[in-house]
Each structure stands twice: as C-alpha cells, then as structure tokens.
Amino acid sequence: MLDDNALILDFLRRTMAHYGLWFAEAVHQVGLPLALEAEREAGDRWLAIALKRLAKTTGQPMKDGLPAFLADMDEQKKTALLETLAVNWLAADGVWFQAIETRAGMHDAKRANDTCWSRFSPLEAARIKALLELEDEAGLAGLKAALGCRLYARINEQEIVDEGDAGFTFRMTRCRVQDARTRKGLPDYPCKSGGCVEYTSFARTIDPRIKTECIACPPDEHPAEWVCAWRFEIGK
Template sequence: MSSPDRHLAEAVIDAVRRTIVHYGLWFSQSVEQFGIDRALEMEREAGDKATAIIIDRLCTTLGIAVEDGLPAPLVHLDSDAAQALLRAMAVNWLAVDGVWFQSVEKREGLAPAKVVNDSCWSVFSPLEATRIKTLGGLEENGGLPALAEALRHRLYASINEQEIVFEDDGALVMRMLKCRVQTARQRKGLTDYPCKSGGVVEYTTFAHTIDKRIVCDCIACPPDPHPEEWVCSWRFTLLE
C-alpha cells in the first residue's frame, strides 16, 4: 500500500475513534448536567437518529444495500456468523474497558482506577439496560422476569458463562460461572480482581433501570471468598 493510501485508511479508522469519543462525551455531559434518567431519554432520541444517519451514509458511500434500516449483508449473515460477530463485538467492548483501566492504573494507581471504573458502570449499566429493554420490547416495570430476560442479552452474556435461576421464594439469582477477566488472571497466577464495588454499582443500577422496584443484594463477589463453581453471585427481589 502506498503512503497516501495508508494515510487515508488510518484517517478513516481515526474518524471512527473520534466519533465514538465525541458521542460518549455528549452522553456523559448530559448525565452530569441533567441526570441519568433525562440523559437516557436524550440518548434514545439522538442515538436512533445517529444510527440511521451513519448506516445510510456509509452504505450509500460503499454501495451497500440497506434493508429495514440495516446493512443488507449484516441482515443476511447466517446465525453462526452473526453470533460470532456479536461475540467479537462483546470481546472488543471488554478489551476497551480493560485498556482504559490499565492506562489509568499505570498513571494514577489502582484506587483511582477503581473509582473511574465504578463511575463508568453507574452510567453504562443503565444505558445497557435501556437499550436491551428497547431492542427486546420488554415492558416497563416488568419485574424479575424482565430482569432475567435482560441479563441474558448483556454484552457479558456473549463472553462469560452465567446461570440465572428463580428460587422457591420467587427471588432471582444470577451466578457468574466463568468470568473472562478472572479466568485470564488465574492463567497468570494472579488473585481475583476485587470487583465487588463495581459489581454493586453495575447490577444495582442495571436492575433498577429494568424495574425501579427491584432490590439487588450481593451474595459474594471478589474479594469475597467464593466456591470454585462460580465467581460472583447476585440476588434480586421485588419490593411490592
């Protein structure tokens, strides 16, 4: 590839990077200025419009057909390929999360990195829950059945192994049987990453976004001791 061609290719990829950051900045600043609930309403409107604009413009530029607002080649991927692509997207999401954590930790230390991490989850979890509700057509205030369904469609569900069960008293329990992050640490001979503080924020806000009546309790999460069968476990109940 000639130098000008390579420069253009790099510029295209960097335009994607800048667009992602700029979009995220708009969302984060809206949260700061107006609160998470109003920001999520704004994101739904802005995100729907932005997605349609991006798909239409890129497909037109590249000569790709659009079907029902989606790129035709993506619509017609076979199920296995689509699942593989979704998993790759989820792994990339987790990798981006990881490199940001490592970058902050390298410069500022573990404690500040955990503060940033927990703050990010307080915004991302409600966003993810809202997107899952919208895409899955889950009813508002759908209770624990809606939460169980939503948990099955998180990005984590594509790359981790989890178990979701209802107990005899009606409570919902989610157990993370295999966690990609913790498994990677085990392979390196490291102790579990102490993710409980982030997990409390993550699962509490996710459940609350699905139904504000849902209460989340941590059964155990590193640095808590846990059995070999699972890494972390969370119990959800519904306040009547």
Template sequence: MDTKEPTTLEDITEVIRQLTSHYGLWMAESVHQLGLEAALDAEKEAGDKFFKILSGKLTRALGISPQSVLDSADQDTVEKLGMALRSAWLAADGVWFQAIEHQADMTTAKRVNDTCWSRFSPLEARRAKDILELPKNGGLEGLKAALKVRMYAHLNRWEITDETENSFVFRMTDCRVQSARKRKGLPDYPCKSGGITEYTGFSREIDSRIKCV
C-alpha cells in the first residue's frame, strides 16, 4: 500500500530551497577552486543546460510549457509574478544578512555580504551581456543598457545624471532596504563598501576599462 503523503506547497517550497542552495554552493565552490572568471564560464555552460532541462521537466509535469503558461496569462499577472520573484530575491539577501549578524556581528555580516556581491555582480553582468548581446567591451552605453536589466532596476528608483563623453553618475533615489529601515525607525544601513564592491564588479564585467568610484 502506498503511504506517501500528497505533495504540499511546503514540499514544493522545500525543493526550491534545496535546489537554489545546491546551485549556489556549486557556484561558490567553483569560485574557490577555479577563480571567478573560470567559475563564470562554468556557470554559463551549466546554467544554459539547466534551463533547458528544467523547462523540459516542467513541460512534461504540467502538460504545457512554462512559456505557454505565461503567454496565456494577462500581462499584469506576468508583471506581478516577475516583481514577486525579484522582491523574494532581495528578501533572501536581507534574511541572510540578518542571520549572519545574529550569529556573529554587523562587521561579519558586511564581510559576507561584500564577498557575495563581489561574485554575484559579475554573474549578473554576464547574464545582462548575454540577454542584450553586448560586445566584450560595451563601453558606457553598454553599461547603461545593462543597468536597466538588473534585479535592482525593477525594485528601486534610480537615475543617471551628469553624463559626459567619458562618465556618468548613477544614483539610487529610493532604495527598498533603506526605506524599510526608515519605516522601522532604524538608521541608514552603511552600504558604501558593499555598493562599491557591487558596482565595480558589475561595471568591469561589462567593460574592463570602466572604473567605479
């Protein structure tokens, strides 16, 4: 007799939790063993293959392709889904920071945070280059285009100002993290070191000649 319990939402969530954790651990250890550049190349190969495998498995399980599901939904629902996933990404970043802060202290949490961004930002830039089909060195125009497809581009309010032939200023005008802290009566999070790490890694991946200050 089959005594297996029906699959629940919690079961599906647990699968996603372990899937993303395992994928991330592979990426982290690849950076440790091979270096960031080689690890990004490996992620490109593995990620492209994994997307096709996952899409095929979901199609067989649901009897319809994920793309067909999105095509049949109204655009507002699709936009809300995208926003829900992006904001969940940001929430995951936040709860990890808080967990490390509670386990250790703010300094340790910031160190872990900065290390994560030093690896994720180049990955995010690589994905932007693939999506936008940017050349190896896309210049400032390539950087501006890539910034528009970042996760944060859909979550925070931002602007590009003071443009010259060789530079521009990128400014966050409304950051979800800082706004949430203000609502809770907390001081601003000291994000400068993390921000420089994040945007330096992103910019250099778009074009190695670009400097972020």
C-alpha cells in the first residue's frame, strides 16, 4: 500500500505534467495564439477552483482570493518565496536537460530545449502581459516592464541600456547557469540557439512589431561585464 504522503506529492507532480501536456498539445492542434488564449481562460479558472478546494480541505481560510497565509505574508518572505520558486523552475529545466542529454546526447537535448523555449517564452510573456494589463501593442516600454517580471529576473542580474525611441539593449550581467559552469571550470553553455528562440518569441508576444537582434550569446565571445546581450527595436 502506497504511503499517502507519497501519493499527495505524486498527484501534484502528475497535475503539473498534465497541465503542461495540455498546453503543448493545444499549440500543436490549434496553433500558439489560440493556445495562449485558451491557457489564459483555463489557467484562471483552474487556479481559482484549486485554491478554493485546497483551502476547504486543509481548513485554511481564504483572503482576497488567496490562502490567508500568503495574503498576510510579509514582503521579505514573499521576496524569498519568489526567488525560491524561480530557482526551482530553473532546476526543473536543468534536470530535464540532463536527463535527455544522458540518454540521447547533447544535440537532442538542445533540440528539446529550444522547442520548449518556443512554447514557454510566449506563455511567460502572455502571462506577464495579462498581469501588467499591457495593451496588445505594448511597445518598448511594455517590453522593458515585462522583462523585469520574468522568472529569470529573480535569479539572474540584468540591465537595460536605453537608446530612447530607437530601441534598447538588454544585457544579462550575471547568469546563474553560466556562473555554476564557471565554478566547475567548464566553458560557457552554448545557449545562443535557445536564446534566439526565447527572446524573439517573448518580445513578439509583448508586441508583434518588436524586432530582436542577438548582439552576442555563448558560444559567442563576450566581455566579462555581461554574458549575453540582445537589442530590441520597433520594426520599420
């Protein structure tokens, strides 16, 4: 007989996997734009149902649509929680990459990684766009705001070099993944192919007029001051 604690954790794991599979298959069946619309509706509905049901089952009160313990949490703990959630997200990405790499090699792991980014980056942009209540064509100002709300923004260090109406350059000045490789004496992970998918699709979801240019990203050479750099402008 399985232990209930093990089943509780595995039910959570299966739920996350099933949710992700639904989104991936929706993209395949109806295309990314409609899948993003469907995710917004389904995700909002599911989260409200799940939180209310979990609160009732565990005897936790709700406050302003949230479990009371979260609604009343002080800002310092919320900041720490956001960082932990972001690090856990990155860990999930890393262990999946390693699991595929050990079984099928670097080439297939990178292909899987790049495809995941082609789905996740627009999803993340769409979620941030909804949370910030950005217009459909949010412009460069909208993109700047959105970049500050990414999961990466909680665990990496980044900066923006503004060029006014002409555009702006976004630089990742510290990267958790590359820092870990440096500590192990390893070369930079060659993330340019995934980065091109990631940043281009993110910016295009915020505003389809935005054009993305890779200035440099590993395996490209880069200065010590930053790891990768991307330039954004409104297309002519």
